[in-house]
Amino acid sequence: MFKRHPSLSEQAKLHIKERILNNEFEEGRIPSENDLAQDLGVSRTTIREALRGLEVEGTIYRRQGSGTFVNKPGLQIKSRLEEMWSYEELLRAHGYTPSVEVLEIFEEPAGPQLAGQLQIDAGEMVLVIAKLFREDDEPVILTTNRVPGRYLQGDCDAAAGRRPVYEFLETCCQQQLLYYLSEIVPLRADEEVARRLQWPPGSALIALDEVGYNTEHEPILQSRSYFRDDLLRFRLIRRRI
């Protein structure tokens, strides 16, 4: 029934998720792992891998000795903070159809704090890209990315700044963005941020202060983003470990 790529467990996961969203399971009860394995023609291990993914993202829960069930509260979650990747995708997951504008793109020398975060020398040149994401002319996210100039390569067209930063890093820097270490920072909108987000100066905002790492686990990106709280709320599941 399934092909080899993507992995069988990934295909099984999508298949089961679709059946959940179609409300195909009575009383939210999902068939037993053995039944699913037999139905889909794969091993129980593969099914368990699929169910594990659905459990982590909050779609289902399992009870030993009892069964596997749809987690209705978990279905409300549109985007999990730990998983969000590009802001375009984040906004689309919220039902928006975002537009992107590059506000600024220039080079400047790194200050001491930035140099520490990127593990470069203070004064080394850094490329700065400021972008604004809008939904229907309403600003939602203001983000500023900083990439050490040493990574920049010539073969990169002018429009690359518009693309998601992980694509920019791949195209223009031959660097793959693997993960962010992020800090959530509360602050009050200064004049510039307020103007750009069309949000009252002095009002409370959330900022995400992040460092992005490549496949060598070296810092290649520093990023600061501001979010309009009325249009975008961060949600997450907290569970006992």
Place this chain on the structure above:
Amino acid sequence: MFKRHPSLSEQAKLHIKERILNNEFEEGRIPSENDLAQDLGVSRTTIREALRGLEVEGTIYRRQGSGTFVNKPGLQIKSRLEEMWSYEELLRAHGYTPSVEVLEIFEEPAGPQLAGQLQIDAGEMVLVIAKLFREDDEPVILTTNRVPGRYLQGDCDAAAGRRPVYEFLETCCQQQLLYYLSEIVPLRADEEVARRLQWPPGSALIALDEVGYNTEHEPILQSRSYFRDDLLRFRLIRRRI
């Protein structure tokens, strides 16, 4: 070498993590899965389960075809937002030795918003417990928990309010807290919050607005917490899914 409980993979995980923290692996390179399996006398599947846990928490990373390595940036993370459980533990993970004070404990009827979150009728009585966590006399976290009165049982001493809320729910309500669905909310400190956190009125704060669920995935707890940003920063890993 290992006993049967806790699970072999859990024991293997702790064993490997200890060796990592003792810096026993040269250049951060962890032995191959086959070697680990042979050394510990378990199957490769069990080792892979252990390594998966270490990978999720950011302790290690794996590269197909190459090997498994210690993730040095990941070792900086003291507490991950997705995993934090009681605020006592959270503060201890940050190196504090917190004290807890119960500020208020009373019952009141639920307003419409709270009733919706807890899936009860508006006007139904709810127990309110406000607590303040301090480090060295400095307020760090202000939290207010609300539990439907219908869950309360008689056999519960007066000091129970001081204990972590999941313990309170187990002791006084025979309810097990399984997970929270949380929203991160930016706001400016009002007079009461500012006074209690000894933080300038009007300054930016992060609040966590949460609903806790029991093993039946029914809401049993509504919680709102305020954090002194200078003493406690939220961190997380964001990765591609």
Place this chain on the structure above:
DNA sequence: AAGTGGTCTAGACCACACT
């Protein structure tokens, strides 16, 4: 007692990275 999820095994083949 029967059925469920939780753990574990031994073995296989694949994709990928090194050299």
Place this chain on the structure above:
DNA sequence: GTGTGGTCTAGACCACTTA
């Protein structure tokens, strides 16, 4: 080519829930 992690299988036993 060799060794690594990634995926998958078939089967076993355990712990737990439900009837």
